[in-house]
Amino acid sequence: MRIGLLTEGGYPYARGEGAAWCDRLVRGLAHHDFDVYALSRSQRTESAGQVATPPQVRSVRFERLWGEPAPHPRPGPGSRSAFKAHRAAFRVGFRDLATALAGAAGMSAAERADRFATGLYALADLAAESAALPALLRGDDALAELEAACRAPGVRPVLGDIVVTELLTAADLLERQLRPLSAPWYGPDELGAADVCHAVSGGPAALAGLLGKRFCGTPLIVTEYTVRAREALLAHRAAGLPPAVRALLGDHFRLVAGESYRQAALVTPGSAHVRRWQERCGAPKERIRTIHPGIDAGRFARAGAAAEAAAQADAQAAHADPTVAWVGRADPAKDLIALLHAFHAIRREEPQARLRIFHLPAADARAAGYLEHCRTLAAQLFPDEAADAHAVGENPVSFEEIGSPGAPEPADAYAAGDVVVLSSSAEGFPLSLVEAMFCGRPTVSTDVGAVREVIGGTGLVVPPRNPKALAEATLDLLRGPERAARLGAAARERALALFTVTTCVDAFRDSYLDVVAHHPVRRLPLLDAQGAPRPFTTPAESLSPTRLAPTPPHPAWTPVPATRP
Incomplete structure (x- = not known):
């Protein structure tokens, strides 16, 4: 296929x-x-x-x-009259699209969707005929149609008050989003x-x-x-x-x-x-078919096996320095601020507790600024302890980059915590939570995105933006190592059953076959004798590593006369 x-x-x-x-x-x-x-x-x-x-x-x-948009030549006449026709077609198509975006008064959701599709496909047809679409999307006609749609009676006040600079920005960004229309x-x-x-x-x-x-x-x-x-x-x-x-x-x-x-x-x-x-x-x-992403469990196999062995050996043992771990990319949506305030409450109950924040390298200045803000807050929350040094072991809160000696691999970061915390205020699919589950770690997570679906009954879930609830749940697991061990083992079994690469790949293999079987592509060279479409562009026999010799014709069969005893 x-x-x-x-x-x-x-x-x-x-x-x-x-x-x-x-x-x-x-x-x-x-x-x-x-x-x-x-x-x-x-x-x-x-x-x-x-x-x-x-x-x-x-x-x-x-x-x-x-x-700038890449030039893609298209066949067709280049005369002035052809350009005028293309320009007129563009204005009609873009008017439909802009009207749908602005949402004129009295337009239902279904009418808006149909109007958008009509304009979108009209622009696609124009792009198939002419190379003029990128220039037209960046021209005065697009700006005029967009302004007219935003000024129409009954649109939202935020659009009715739009100014020229905002129109220019919107038109430029729309042109970028519509570039697939002109792709060859x-x-x-x-x-x-x-x-x-x-x-x-x-x-x-x-x-x-x-x-x-x-x-x-x-x-x-x-x-x-x-x-x-x-x-x-x-x-x-x-x-x-x-x-x-x-x-x-x-x-x-x-x-x-x-x-x-x-x-x-x-x-x-x-x-x-x-x-x-x-x-x-x-x-x-x-x-619709839900297919969970496949994550490479092999990267976390060593940490998971070690957690299982430790749980069997000393599930009742109390740690001298109970450690809370957080792993991920520093971003405001991860709400490290709430985590630091929660750990401040944990520290009052467990003076030996430590928080280790393992972060990926900052992707941009915004992420670097947020990380520095979190460091400053940690120093304010723990002034006496954080004033001396920033080395691990001398500071109850440490910020360590994944790849550093303390955590050369993500699995090492998860294994460093007695409890792994996900403190996000917004989340899609929580990959870090699945990775912690592969490592057999007990987890406390905020109830955002797909967290409940991923964790099932193998971890504790608390409301987002609630440092008190986050602290109480984390303390329960730090003080109950036997329960924490049971949850960690159950989490690992759940991850291995639902979130492996094999499970994901098998699901997509079946999905491809099912779609092709029900929606075969109609191509003239691939029709059978009755004119029905065959499901694959390349027959499976063409993938054979060697060509098989043609089978020779069978010799004529001569019946042997029956004999009577």
Whole structure:
């Protein structure tokens, strides 16, 4: 089978968990062929270079969602009259899209979705005929149509008061999000040659999958492990975009999500938390299948086996210096502030307790600033103890980068804690929680995102932004080592049953086969004698390492006359 893998800001350029998940999926399906279509979000992502891809990745093509749009020549006349026709078609299509984004008075949700789809596909048809779409999206016509939609009677006040600078920002960002419309990916030798388009995130990647279905008839699978529209809203807020711009872009992401769910042959959320959001956005329940992300359990096998042995040996033993561990990327959504206040309460009850914060390297200045703010707060909460030195063992709170001598690997960070805490105020799929479970650690988590679904009954869950509840639950496990050991062992068994790479890869293997069986691509060379479509672009026999010699014809059979005794 041939898969068109659509990614955004990840595989094969990024090295985060999202890219690692794609790599594990591709390597686990070695008998399939993959063509990767990557959308790059930033120059920093590209500068890191590509990761090594396995042989089943036949090709990698990419488009940029940043900088100037790449030129893609299109066939067609270049006369002045042709350009006028393209410009007129653009204004009609973009007017529909802008009206849907602004949400005119009296327009129902269904009418808004239909209007958005009409405008979106009109722009896609224009891009297939002409190379003028990127310039038109950055031109005065787009700005005029967007302003007219925002000034229409009955729109939200935040849009009615939009100013020119905000219109310019919104038009520029919309042009970037619509760049997949102009990508040269929708020909018979590109996504038209795939059996399945698999968008591994929503947003622009799913938009490319929609066009693969529209122009080539290739069935679409949409996978989301976090809510892409929610991620975009948080990113826009963190970037300081004005409310009117955030409103327009937020509605764009929601409308793209709704259209992709309606058109997809299968939607595969990574958790019930994401599934509920998708259903609210119009995803049909009968076309949804929850598939948890596969995590490499081998990286944590040593820590998990050690935790199991320790639990059997001294589950009743009390530790002289009970340690609370936190592992992850420092970010305001992780709410380390609440964790530090909770540990301040823990310290009053357990004076020997320690908190070790294991963080990944800061990705940007914002993350570095938040980490420094947390260090300052720790020094204020523990002034007498933190004034002397910052070495581990002399400070009740330590900040250690993963890869340092104290935690050369993430498994070492989890193993360093008697209890692992997840203190987030917002979370999608809590990967750090699953990793702690693989290590056999008892956990205390805030009730956000897919935490309850992941942890089941194998850990303690408390309300978010509640340092008192976080402290009390953590103290219960620190003071009850036998209970903590039981929870840690149960958590490890649950993780091994639900969240391994094998489980994830097998689920996607079945999903690919099911989609292709129900949505075969119609191509003239691959029709049977009755004209019905065959399900695969490449027959399985073509993958045989050697050619088999033709079987010689059987000699004529001569009957032997029967003889009587």
